[in-house]
Amino acid sequence: MRKRNPDGIARAARAQACSRCGACTFRGLDADAGAFAVRVDAYPLDAAGELLALVAGRRTYTLRWIPGRARYEIDRRESLDIESHPPGEDVNADVVAVHQCNAAPLPRARTTIQRARKRVMLTDEPPF
Numbered sequence: 001m002r003k004r005n006p007d008g009i010a011r012a013a014r015a016q017a018c019s020r021c022g023a024c025t026f027r028g029l030d031a032d033a034g035a036f037a038v039r040v041d042a043y044p045l046d047a048a049g050e051l052l053a054l055v056a057g058r059r060t061y062t063l064r065w066i067p068g069r070a071r072y073e074i075d076r077r078e079s080l081d082i083e084s085h086p087p088g089e090d091v092n093a094d095v096v097a098v099h100q101c102n103a104a105p106l107p108r109a110r111t112t113i114q115r116a117r118k119r120v121m122l123t124d125e126p127p128f
């Protein structure tokens, strides 16, 4: 059972423009228990991007698309995750940085999230 916290932020992450700078972000709770509300950049990082984010003191997260629940979730990346699951390795799991308004852009990767790609493929199917 999942409950919303008093701020209305849920485990299911929502795409939301940053109210200060207008950047595309996702906002949600970063764990099933003992969670913090976080806002992360929407664009996926490559390995160099994650390294630069960490060096700059920005925590990184996995933005995961969960097809069975039809929602996004944000998970904290701990040191073991960073070591054993580099960006781009897992399907439907992009590595993103905590959002920081007007920060210098970080090196990006292609998304591993297959949601949009599937939608395009469906429209290419013949209607019979």
Ligand SMILES: [Zn+2]
Pocket: 018, 019, 020, 021, 022, 023, 099, 100, 101, 102
């Ligand atoms: Zn911002």
